[in-house]
Amino acid sequence: DTGVSQDPRHKITKRGQNVTFRCDPISEHNRLYWYRQTLGQGPEFLTYFQNEAQLEKSRLLSDRFSAERPKGSFSTLEIQRTEQGDSAMYLCASSLGRGGLYYEQYFGPGTRLTVT
Amino acid sequence: EDQVTQSPEALRLQEGESSSLNCSYTVSGLRGLFWYRQDPGKGPEFLFTLYSAGEEKEKERLKATLTKKESFLHITAPKPEDSATYLCAVQGLYNFNKFYFGSGTKLNVKP
Numbered sequence: 001d002t003g004v005s006q007d008p009r010h011k012i013t014k015r016g017q018n019v020t021f022r023c024d025p026i027s028e029h030n031r032l033y034w035y036r037q038t039l040g041q042g043p044e045f046l047t048y049f050q051n052e053a054q055l056e057k058s059r060l061l062s063d064r065f066s067a068e069r070p071k072g073s074f075s076t077l078e079i080q081r082t083e084q085g086d087s088a089m090y091l092c093a094s095s096l097g098r099g100g101l102y103y104e105q106y107f108g109p110g111t112r113l114t115v116t
Numbered sequence: 117e118d119q120v121t122q123s124p125e126a127l128r129l130q131e132g133e134s135s136s137l138n139c140s141y142t143v144s145g146l147r148g149l150f151w152y153r154q155d156p157g158k159g160p161e162f163l164f165t166l167y168s169a170g171e172e173k174e175k176e177r178l179k180a181t182l183t184k185k186e187s188f189l190h191i192t193a194p195k196p197e198d199s200a201t202y203l204c205a206v207q208g209l210y211n212f213n214k215f216y217f218g219s220g221t222k223l224n225v226k227p
């Protein structure tokens with residue numbers, strides 16, 4: 001069994017460029033989350049999918065951010081027109097949810113984004 | 117809005133010196149409280165879930181406890197390999213799609 005995987009692990013981009021990150025959750029997990037983490041802080045919630053439906057978005061997620069989860073499998077997070085303030089670790093997590101029960105999240109290794 | 121505060125921000129212990137980390141939370145009904153360990157440059161690793169006041173969970177040198185306002189992570193006779201940042205997160209009963217994380221406690225155990 002593999003855990004949650006993320007690609008790429010590191011991304012350096014110039015301000016104004018677009019970037020896309022991918023997350024592959026644990027195969028049987030129907031819930032998927034994206035977080036952003038800056039140095040010395042805990043993860044901040046960005047968005048949540050149940051299967052292919054995006055059910056929750058943080059107000060942190062500006063119009064430049066978009067996320068998809070086609071067919072309820074892998075997910076992508078795109079940032080358009082990157083800014084230096086977007087530099088952070090982007091974490092993906094997945095969990096299993098059945099019949100109103102919510103289980104713990106398992107995190108991927110993260111994608112470290114540096115905007116120069 | 118739901119909030120989580122962790123203390124201390126950093127903790128230095130000698131190997132074998134037991135201590136406790138604190139996680140205080142404000143939430144409109146608690147669905148679950150979660151503890152994670154995070155090593156530098158890696159994603160958080162799940163440790164425990166606690167659901168109701170009075171509940172306790174143990175794993176090796178770690179024990180997590182929960183009251184109505186806070187949770188403690190007790191570390192007994194720590195070893196250098198326990199050095200990491202420990203994160204606490206809460207899931208509210210009514211806004212259960214979101215998980216709110218604290219800023220973590222950075223633990224350094226010296227041999």
